[in-house]
Amino acid sequence: MFFFLLFLALTFDTQGVLPKRDHRENITDAVVRGKHIWERNDCIGCHTLLGEGAYFAPELGNVYKRRGPDFIKAWIKGQPTGVPGRRQMPQFHLTDQELDDLVAFFKWTSEINTSNWPPNIEG
Ligand code: HEC
Known part of the structure; x- marks a missing residue:
């Protein structure tokens, strides 16, 4: 009984805390469009976002910071780098509007309260 009540208390606590952590009130139309661009182009097939995804390329949850x-826009426009020995990212031919939307999405993800995860800015 004790553990059941503890479970309920923690569940209610989580339900109360999560909406504040993901600051959903700041999800603008640009953030939504950026998320769709992220999904349509399968960025997660190589990258992780807050730890979820593939481990071929850098974590992007905090790339805005x-x-x-x-840099983010110039980077995406300039792919592939062709630098020998480095993993390559494809050219996606995104418009300036799409790049701005992606940046809005990355800004929003970088402001999610993740309890300081990842532990360093390169992670
Ligand atoms: C085929 C794999 C692949 C896909 C798909 C891919 N990337 Fe990348 N991306 C990479 C690799 C590899 C690097 C790191 C290359 C290097 O450091 O030389 C990278 C680096 C980046 C960086 C710079 C990260 C940093 O810390 O400097 C950004 C921003 C980025 N990708 C955004 C995107 C976005 C947005 C998409 C989807 C539109 C995407 N990537 C799709 C492979 C990929």
Whole structure:
């Protein structure tokens, strides 16, 4: 009985805390469009987002804080780098509007309260 009540208490606590952590009130139309671009192009087939996804390429949940908007857009436009010995990312031919939407999505993900995960800015 004790553990059942504890389970209920923690469940209610989680339900109360989660909406604040993911700051869903800041989900703008641009963030939604950016998420769709992320899904349509299967970015998660190579990258992780907050730990979910494939481990071929860097974690992008905090890429907005790590690199900033201009770097992100220039990076995506400039692929593939062709640098020998480095893993390559394809060219997606995204428009400037689509790049802005992706950046809005990455900004939003970078502001999710993840209890300081990943532990360093490169992770
Ligand atoms: C085929 C695998 C692959 C796919 C699909 C892919 N990427 Fe990448 N991406 C990479 C690799 C590999 C790197 C790192 C390359 C390097 O460091 O030289 C990278 C790096 C990046 C970086 C820079 C990360 C940093 O820390 O500097 C960003 C931003 C990025 N990708 C965004 C995207 C987005 C947005 C999509 C979907 C539209 C996407 N990627 C799809 C392979 C991929």
